[in-house]
Amino acid sequence: MGRRHKYVALAMIGAMALAGCQTTNPYTGEQEYSNATRGAAIGAAGGAIVGALTNRNQAGRNALIGAGIGALAGGLVGNYMDNQEAALRDRLRNSDVSVTRQGDNIYLNMENDILFDTGSAFLYPQAQDIIASVAVVLDEYEQTYVNVNGYADTVGDRAFNQQLSQQRAEGVADSLVRNGVEPARISPRGFGETNLAVPTGDGVNEPRNRRVEIVLEPFRG
Numbered sequence: 001m002g003r004r005h006k007y008v009a010l011a012m013i014g015a016m017a018l019a020g021c022q023t024t025n026p027y028t029g030e031q032e033y034s035n036a037t038r039g040a041a042i043g044a045a046g047g048a049i050v051g052a053l054t055n056r057n058q059a060g061r062n063a064l065i066g067a068g069i070g071a072l073a074g075g076l077v078g079n080y081m082d083n084q085e086a087a088l089r090d091r092l093r094n095s096d097v098s099v100t101r102q103g104d105n106i107y108l109n110m111e112n113d114i115l116f117d118t119g120s121a122f123l124y125p126q127a128q129d130i131i132a133s134v135a136v137v138l139d140e141y142e143q144t145y146v147n148v149n150g151y152a153d154t155v156g157d158r159a160f161n162q163q164l165s166q167q168r169a170e171g172v173a174d175s176l177v178r179n180g181v182e183p184a185r186i187s188p189r190g191f192g193e194t195n196l197a198v199p200t201g202d203g204v205n206e207p208r209n210r211r212v213e214i215v216l217e218p219f220r221g
Contacts, residue, residue, distance in 0.1 A: 084137065092133060097134075107216075111211045144216045146187070154196075
């Protein structure tokens with residue numbers, strides 16, 4: 001069974017089981033304006049897992065609904081993501097994981113030196129601890145898609161680096177699942193040598209380009 005189909009199957013099992021039954025920046029201490037807006041959450045229920053999991057299409061939406069995860073009302077999104085961002089910053093303090101915000105999306109950037117050996121997709125024990133901390137927050141704030149994006153530097157064959165980046169993304173995704181994050185929420189994808197954090201020529205050993213980025217998107221109603 002392919003990994004993507006495995007995630008679909010796990011999500012279906014989870015869905016069947018559920019069928020029964022103004023802010024302060026924690027790093028700088030400065031006051032910041034909240035992205036919160038008015039509104040309230042509305043639940044979404046029912047549905048089934050449809051097709052492969054792709055978080056930006058209807059199949060991804062159906063997977064979340066089928067797993068019993070409710071959508072956010074548009075007016076609540078900003079406040080929800082504010083609170084999730086603050087929780088992640090608190091959990092990941094001193095972890096060397098950057099937490100940034102672009103609109104309503106949250107970006108967690110984990111560089112190679114805390115995740116993998118060079119040329120490897122095997123997670124360090126330290127990385128497992130960091131991912132477990134992320135999973136605690138994701139379990140509390142479940143109304144988000146979890147895009148896990150893997151990247152490589154330009155050393156070696158481009159095709160190998162593409163495969164390696166996919167394996168890195170899947171390794172982090174698997175670790176999140178083992179730590180309790182609903183598989184229906186997660187979409188791992190390898191980007192190979194594209195989207196370099198530090199633009200370089202071919203054959204350049206640049207550790208900052210060997211990374212995994214987790215992008216959290218709100219599940220909107």
